[in-house]
Each structure stands twice: as structure tokens, then as C-alpha cells.
Amino acid sequence: MSGPASSQPDFAALESRLGHTFADAGLLREALTHPSLSSSRGKAAHAPSPYERLEFLGDRVVGLAVAEMLWRRFPGEPEGDLSRRFTALVCQETIAEIALELGLDREILLCEGTAKENGRANPSILSDACEAVLGAVFADAGFDAARAIAERLWGERIARVARPPRDAKTALQEWAQGRGLPLPAYTVVERTGPSHAPVFRVRVAVAETGEAEGEGTSKRIAEQAAATVLLDFIADMDT
Template identity: 45%
Template structure:
């Protein structure tokens, strides 16, 4: 099978050239482009999620040989969640190679977190099927890079941590206010303010309300803890 220039470039960014290039084509094909003769990436996503999970579990055990399960679990969740997979997908510009139907294309599908995260997992599965577990493991460890060793900070959920900070000081739980929504419907940008009873607040902007809330909580907590 002859690959498009976008997929050839993606292979270079991945650092893996496929013996079975049809696997890569399938990995980047969204369900909006599926047909009786063209498979989408949903089954590969299912498999890739499991391969990623095993690699991350092994990596965390190796990185901290004394950590208890209670510490490992949130670190694991931070490394395999869709947001992280989407970040890695953006790092290799996976969105540029996605095969999307017209409606998804027009609604900004190449930038959507869910689509990018799913496609990243599908690509992992494609590499696994093409070259085996060790090659897929090497790919994951290389692409996730410093995230594996810096995951302790990422594993702390900012909203939960801010709520705990407030409760410890007998304050009500923080509130999250929508300050502004901008951008087109297919690619909205939200500005959220995290507010405490004592008047402390911080704002943050992101492509989803959840991300903006997390970012605002993180910014406020960081300032409060350094004061």
C-alpha cells in the first residue's frame, strides 16, 4: 500500500516505518470516514489503550520501586488519561494525518481532544501489531518522555487539592465562574475563574470548561501555597 505524504511524514515523526502500512491508515481513520471497505480506528483504540496501560504500569513500577499502590494509581491515571494521550498526539502533529468525514472536518475534528486521544491509542496498537510489544513500548516511552518521571505533580488533581486546601481552613468549597466564552461553536475557548470565600481568585483559559477549571484551580493553589 502506498502511503500519502501526510502519513509518510507521520511515520517519520513516530520513528517507526510500517511493514504493514494499512495498519497506520486504519489507525488514523475516524468512524466518520468508515465504510464497508474502510475500517475505522475504534478496535485499534481499544487494543492500544491496553498496551499503553501495561507499558505505563511497568514504567511506574520501575521508576519508583518503593511506591505503594495508593501512590501508583493516580500517577497511572494521569499518564493514560485522554488529555495526556491528546497532548502526545499534538506533540507529533497527529491531527494533520487524521482521516475525517466532512462534518468532523468542518467542526474542528483535527483539534478535538477526544479524537486525538483515541487516534493516539490506535496508533500505539498499530505499532504493536506491526512490530510487537517491545517496539510499541519503546515508542510509548520515547513519546511520553519526561511525563513518566514528572507524573507525581500531574497526578494531583488541582480541583480536589484546592478544595482540600479550603476545607483545611474552614472555607467553603471553591466556586467556578464562567467569565467568557469565545471562538466558533466547533472550537470554543472558555475562560473560567476559580473563587474562594476569602476573595482569592485566579482565571484560566482552555478549550473545554473542565480544562479551564483545572487550570484555574492549579494557578490559584500554586499562588496560595507559595504565599
């Protein structure tokens, strides 16, 4: 039976980085206890996971906080532009970056096996942990407290992007539509790695143009990578 791969989290240091002192420290502990640790200790598989419940809550808290910030900061933008900004700000990669800035990779409690499989660097685990922590803040002190943290963590990212981002999948789709071609078709070619840290390989094809492959820790990330490769190929053809 595997135990935790690190010492107990330093609540005081993490609370300082968050800017929030928990009235119920147990909520923060639950937000940092990955399900892999609970299962390694023999807890029933069907038992509710406090971590996953807080991650569910935190996902909604982050979404509302970021949406409100965008709505207030860009009063003249249409819904489509706000949506592109929102998607870039709440995607797994961005939230995983914020988790690293908070040092959650050092604090999260993992079973030994997950830690050895580089779980602390896994974007999915980092993103979920960050959302769980924000969910714990909400449960501990309400939305205003969680929003204040989100504004600090996401505010600079919102401020530094002057124009709405356009991701590779959208750019490839618009390129194909502009030439009267069918929409890009994405296919999962391979999935490797353990269930908690998968790696997807995806192929994208555009009729009469070509195809390309990309990898990522989720299908969405792999699709973006494949679209980027194909766009680069198209750009080379046009030069």
C-alpha cells in the first residue's frame, strides 16, 4: 500500500500565497488530497471524492470570476470575442500555469506511484488541483473571497492580451472554409500512458491539403498541436 509521496502541505505558506487564511483548514487539505492517495489507502471506489467535488465547484467559480472580469474590462466586445478570451484563460494549460505559480505542485498530496509517474508536472492534475483550491476558498468564505484571488491570478493575463486570441483549430477551420473545403477532420490515433496521465496523439486532415499529427495530455491539446503543425505546413506551401 503506497503512502503520500511528500510531507503534509505547508498550509501557512500556501495561504500566504493565496492571500486567504482558511477558517476551515480541512477544506484546503481536501482540495490538496488527490484521489490517487485515497484509493491507495483502500477507500471504497464508489465513495465520493472531496477533491473531485471541490474541483467541480472550483471550475464553476473560476468560470464565473473570469467571465465577469472579461465582461467588465471589454464592454465593447461582442460575445464571440469574449468567448475566445475566456476559452484561453480557463483552458487546462493556463490553469496549470497558475497552479505552478501558486506552488501547488509542491503541496498536492499524491500516492507514491502517481508522484513517480511525474504527476506533479501533469497539467491535468495541476489544473484540477487549482480549481479544487478555488472551490475550497468559495466553500470557506464565499464568492467575494474566491473572486479576489481569481482577479489577482488572472488579472495580468487578461490585461496583457490586447486582441482576442485565435486558436489553431479555429484558424485552420476558417482557412478551410475560406477556400470552400470541408471542415478539418480530427482522429485520435493513439492513447498511451496511465489513466491519470494520458498522452493523446491526434491526426488532422483537410481534403486536398494534407494531414498532420500532434500530441498532448488531452484530446483538445493534441488537436491544437496537430492543427498548428498543419497550419505551418500550409504556410510553407504558400511561400
